[in-house]
Amino acid sequence: MKFFGWRMVFTGLTLEFTVVGFLFYSFPVIWPYLISELGMTESQLGMVSAFYFIPVAILAIIIGRALDKYSVKKFMMIGAIIYAIGLFSLSFINSYWSLLTIYLTILALGSIMMGNLAVSKLIANWFDKNAGRALGIAAIGISFSGVMLPLIVDPLLDLVGWRNVYVIFASIVLFIILPLIFFIVIDDPKTVNQVKDGIKKDSKEESLPTEITAKELLSKKVFWVISLAFAFQFLSMMGVLAFLPVHASKMGLDETWNLLGLPIKQYVFAYSLAAFGGVLGKIIFGYLMDIMKAAHPSMMAMFLQAAGIFGITYFNEPSIFLSCALMFGLGFGAATPLMTACYLRIFGAHNLGKARGISSPIISPLQPIGILITSILIGFQDTYFVAFNIMGCFALVAIVLASQIKEPEKI
Incomplete structure (x- = not known):
């Protein structure tokens, strides 16, 4: 019988593409329309992504622990339905507060149930020796959405309008992603x-999984080191990525290129x-x-991220x-699979959901600080120079x- 594990990986890739792409990578491309039509500001829109991580941090503790005990598939299916409802709701917003409310409630719940946390747990159930590679391939969906969606959404906004773009997103989740999960x-x-x-492993290689309590997990230095290291990497990434198109425009990358017959702006x-x-x-x-x-x-990925930030600054x-x-991109793209692989290697697949869930209140509060710092500083000056250096x-x-x-030998 053909090994089914790689089907889980490529399904996970598709889910990552849908969650991160529709929720984040498309969002800055839609900003100009929300600013012109609804009177929102760059600072306000940056805050939406920052505040989103507050409910996610709380939900991740509950859902992460539940994923270690219950069906990942059922969580993903329920999450897909909730996520589709949230995307469809965005097509009706008329104020900043309605946008913020949907992001912090419906979209936060749906995305955490079908996104990276659930995908990582699914892959950890199927892989051990090749877990790093499998997690990396699945996470390609995160960055691949950033490659494709801005290029697709930018001209699509002029064709159908930003409200219908969100209707299209919701339809894709409901009529393509949900059946994919089911089958x-x-x-x-x-x-x-x-x-x-x-x-198949020899019986000598097999070992009973060791369950770790939340108290034991929090008492381990390596748990805190991993959590804080990647928290600062995510903080750094978020403070730059959401503002990259606007920064590129301010740096003079305003020319329009013709790419495969499509007019694409340099920024x-x-x-x-x-x-x-x-992706790479x-x-x-x-x-x-x-x-x-x-x-x-x-360390290598974090160095590339730092060098890239200073370069674009x-x-x-x-x-x-x-x-x-x-x-x-090379640096920040590796962050999510590397973080998950660190937890998986040190604490095992049986504790992965718990480790990821408990780490969320450490990582998530720091993660949006980058967005907050950049949003605040851009309110005082018309440049991202100081913020990006930070x-x-x-x-x-x-x-x-x-x-x-x-890495300890065994937990």
């Missing part, structure tokens, strides 16, 4: 007489190029995670700016923390 997702390889990685291309770097980063560092100690690929020559945007320094802090990730 493809299998919670555990044992239910179809398969084993992790598709490779939109820079945003997509960063996301493409994220997930593949490269997912592979490196399987063959290196956890600290090393993590100081250079406005298009070729250099775009190269640095790609470098930035974000680059946060990435350097992440490198120092990641250097302290130590």
